[in-house]
Amino acid sequence: MTSLPIQAVLNSLRVQFADHSQIILEAPTGAGKSTALPLAMLAWPEITGKILMLEPRRVAARNVAQFIAKQLGQAAGQQVGYRVRGESKVSADTRLEIVTEGILTRMIQQDPELSGIDVIIFDEIHERHLTTDLGLALALEVQQSLRDDLRIIAMSATLSGLPLDTLMPNAAQIHSDGRSFAVEIAYQPCPSQQMWLTHMSRVILDTITSIELAAYQQGSVLAFLPGKGEIRKLAGLLRELLDASWLICPMYGDLSSAEQDQAIRAAEPGKRKIVLATNVAESSLTIEGITLVIDSGYRREASFNPKTGVTRLGLKRISQASAIQRSGRAGRLAAGYCVRLWSQEEQGRMRKVDEPEITQAELTSMALDCANWGAKSFAELSLLTPPPAIHEQVAWGLLQQLELIDSQRKLTPLGRDAYALGCHPRLAHMLLKAKQLAQDDNQPQLCLLACVLAGIIEARGLPKKGADIHHYLTEALQGQIKQQVRQWQQSLAISGQINEAIRNASTRDISYLLALAYPDRIAKARGHEGFLLSNGTGVVISADDSLAHEPWLVVADFQETQGRNAGQVYLAARLDERLFTAELTSLVTTHVHAGWDEAKGRFFAEKHTKIGEIIIKVDTGITPERAHITAALLAQIRIKGLTILNRDELLIQLQYRVELARHFDPEHDWPCLSDEFLLASLEDWLGPHLDNIRSLAALAKVDAYGLVKNLLNWQQQQRLEQLVPTHWPMATGTRAPIRYQMPLDADGHFYHNHDQQGRALLSVRLQEALGMAQSPTILHGKMTVTMELLSPAQRPLAATADLASFWQGPYIDVKKEMRGRYPRHLWPDDPVNTVATKFTKKKTPGV
Structure with missing residues (x-):
């Protein structure tokens, strides 16, 4: 030391x-x-x-x-x-x-x-x-x-x-300096990613038997793998390849203390050791005698999906920092050797460091910690990295749904008790509600059953007995699960025998308790496509599972995996539908859904009884009320777009003009009038004006232009006319119309860049532009108007944003061609110094 x-x-x-x-x-x-x-x-x-x-x-x-x-x-x-x-x-x-x-x-x-x-x-x-x-x-x-x-x-x-x-x-x-010996790095990428474990076993065998690597073969081998499943598979492959002089020692978090100690300590005399470890062995932990490292380059990374409320597991490449940490394990005692099962070129493309867990994880337990601390948002804590806002929002939302915090994110009495239990907030809610039932209804067996279910859900390494949690109840009678169940029983001060609670467990009790922990995971069968959860997520269950054909489930554990559209159910229970009208009535909601029946050409209303996103029952034949019709009208507009309204060119031009004002005159508080904004705010600007509208035909006659224009106050309307006018006064007295054109992105939204900022197109007969030396400008000179010059027959002759250059160049060819076609009209040789006219030469004074 x-x-x-x-x-x-x-x-x-x-x-x-x-x-x-x-x-x-x-x-x-x-x-x-x-x-x-x-x-x-x-x-x-x-x-x-x-x-x-x-x-x-x-x-x-x-x-x-x-x-x-x-x-x-x-x-x-x-x-x-x-x-x-x-x-x-x-x-x-x-x-x-x-x-x-x-x-x-x-x-x-x-x-x-x-x-x-x-x-x-x-x-x-x-x-x-x-x-x-x-x-x-x-x-x-x-x-x-x-x-x-x-x-x-x-x-x-x-x-x-x-x-x-x-x-x-x-x-x-x-x-401080570190202490490590030189580690030689070799790269041996797998020819086929599907067979990388087989490739890894062969690399290990070659590394420990190669004569060229004899200098490194005095010590033991440390192999890095992403998880327990890969470790077990590789251990099986190596036992077939190696003799009894080699000890194969798994190393991951679920192992017992004795098994972990065996992997850490030096191999006994006459034996050499191959430690198959997850990234638990990357740092802090010193495994004695290691001189060879074989690195798969993978880690199992958890990524929380806020839409489904579940964590997705995926196989990811490690970071460069992790690769350095792992290879360094070969040089703790002497010069070492590390084989990386990827290419040197890929090494350069790997991310520099791993993402902080706070950006990837589910944050419900952390939110409960915050609430217990008195913080109402993570921003109140001095965190190295802020979490994604949506992850935090989902966490607080679940705590409120579980009644552990109030609307002000203040811990409730139930929340304080839940924090004291020290388990996941979902399970804490189930345990405490079960305790309350045990006290109120003298049902201690129900609380004991909740302890058993929580122990099974938290357990790691359960044997595979299908998805039905019934099959695992007896696991609570032994080992670590039994110990954990006893601890919760003591914490909740509930007497009784665990084996008796298991023996008397009914489907109704189990599904009710699980629904207390997972109200957002009540699941309804949807034909051959698996189940729909009450949070709107689709899940599937193995076709041969005993629960596969049940009409209702409550899901305790499901996982999303890369490459799959729906999560896979691992633990669930049959749900007794009678609970919806009894113990679970608080989860049931009713509301009237109104819409437009395209086939019948009329509005309709239905009463939907729901659990989250799942419709339990539909009552038809309800007469739509005024509020229902208005909601249906607005829904139709959002479905079909603003074109369902009287959205004429006048309204489109207003939208373009205001968008230009927002871009070139940002110091004034111009409202956004994009389609996206107008659709999002229909209730505000359109809703109050739909009281007498009872059909789509009547909707098409609404003065949409006037209503949208009224989103501008009087001062803004006047300023808009000055900055971005609809017409331009010509010397001849004509008010020439200006049409505005705006570039749109792939989604139809406005965008601006240096090359494309939209344009203003002024259309006028060429003779009325005579005498103009330069193209007009708008927006206080920030935008030049493009002149669309027309023939006497109102057909386009040319378009230019540089009138001076046009007169000096292209006009000469236009003049030659047009003089023969329109001889009665004025085509002067000096257009800049010629008075504009809207008449023929005969009616033009001085010609």
């Missing part, structure tokens, strides 16, 4: 510690920041309280704590301890505590002053886990408002793309 590079900056860090409450430490792989630094800080006399260190991954938190404790000659739980979800080893003597999985956030929420804690260390902050970002935001607020003596250290292997200096502008910045 004394030879690690971090030792070189410990004195500097300690000096800065005296004057700075915030420190940013950049320390590459192998520096010792996760181990040697917190170990050294335990001996600093100025730190009298506890040190908290946040690790983004449970495996790393436990491993780091055990390693540091070992350096002190102690077991974890004495001076050094850890707390991760489902496991804790701390005592009254613990001074350094490694925590993860949102535990820091809960500690701050429960005790905002963080009593007895002197330092918080955020390790591997570059990984940008959601819980890390939130924990840092809350810790900074505690420091600024309650604990100016609290010290915060943010540590990262790299500061590239990490806006820490913006969030912590007064922090001291310290850089």
Whole structure:
């Protein structure tokens, strides 16, 4: 430990510690920041309280704590301890505590002053886990408002793309060297992406047997894969290729502590090890004896879809930063070798860093954290990266639907209890409602059943028994699920036997409880196309599943996958329709739907009884009321466009003129009159004028031009006539009409650029333009009018925005041709100095 590079900056860090409450430490792989630094800080006399260190991954938190404790000659739980979800080893003597999985956030929420804690260390902050970002935001607020003596250290292997200096502008910045040996990089792309796992197994075999790579073959192999499924498949392929001297050790988050420890520790004498890991092994976690890395280049990335309210899993290429982290694992002990299963050219095209989880994740639990903290939006927190607005909006909306917050985003009493339970807000709502039912109706079995369902939904690695959640109830009688169910039973103070609750579970009870957690996922069968969820999303279920032909379901778990139009249902239950008129009546809504019947040529009204987007029942024969007809008229306009109105050229020209004024005269508050805006605001400008309209024919006679023009006040109408006139006064007394033309994009919307800003076209007979040296201008000289010069028979002869050049050039040819065709009209040799006329030569004085 004394030879690690971090030792070189410990004195500097300690000096800065005296004057700075915030420190940013950049320390590459192998520096010792996760181990040697917190170990050294335990001996600093100025730190009298506890040190908290946040690790983004449970495996790393436990491993780091055990390693540091070992350096002190102690077991974890004495001076050094850890707390991760489902496991804790701390005592009254613990001074350094490694925590993860949102535990820091809960500690701050429960005790905002963080009593007895002197330092918080955020390790591997570059990984940008959601819980890390939130924990840092809350810790900074505690420091600024309650604990100016609290010290915060943010540590990262790299500061590239990490806006820490913006969030912590007064922090001291310290850089440490890393310690790693040279790693030789080789690229071996897979010829066919469909067979990349087979290719990876062959690359591993070639790498550990090649004579040319003998220098690197003394150690073990670390292979990076995207997930548990790929790890299991590759393990099967390798066991067929290798003898018993090789240990195949999976490494992912769902494994037991014993299985994780086997992957981390050095191989026993006479054995070599191949560790098949997810990106859990990218940083913090040191796997002993690794000299060879085989990198698939993939990660399983979750991406939240706000339209469906579910997270989509996709296979994505890792970032360049991740590729560097992974290859560095081969050089921790000696010179190493890394094979990347993609091309060097593709390496250059990969994104620089991974997207922060806050931009990709579902945010409902984070919103509940915010509400419990007293924040009404994420913008009130000091976050490294703001989340997408729609993701945040969906999260707050779901909390309100679950009655955990009110309309002001203030936590309700039910919301406070839900936060205390510590599970997903959906499940917390189900558990608490079930507890209330157990107390009000003396049904403790119902609450126990809710605990069982929540345990199954939260469980990982369930055996495959189809989608029906009934088939999994007995899983709650053993292992981690049983332990979790017992914890909820204790938290809810509900007595009874779990096995009895499972034995008496009915379809009605199960579907009712699941509907409390997933009111937006009630599903109705729609023929051969699967099911429609009440949130409007389509899902499918395996054709051979026992639930495939049920008329109604409630879906607890479904996943969207790349390349599929509908999500795949993994957990659901039959829904008892009688619940719609009993326990689930609060989810049922009724409203009158009115429309226009094209076939019958009349308006109609229907009463729709619905659950979300699903129509349960339709009552016809209802006489449309005035409001229904108006709504149907507006709906028809939105369907068919403004052309269904009396949208004549006068209205179109008004729209063009106002758009030019908006572009060239922006300092005045011109309204938008585009089709898009007018359709979106029909209720405001058109709705009040439809009281006597009862047919589409009558609708076509509405004075749309007058109504739209009235969206301009009197001053704007006068200014518009000055800036963008409809006519131009000629010297002859004629008011020549001006037509405006505007460029439209592919969607029919106005757009402006330097080359295309629309044009004004003034049409007038050539003789009436005589004496004009230049083309007219409008919009205070910002736009030149294009002159469309007509023959005496009102046919176009030429169009020009540069009248002076026209007289000097093209006019000569026009004059030659027109003199013979129209000899009675004036075709002067000097048009600029000739008086304009609208008569023939005979009636023109002086000719």
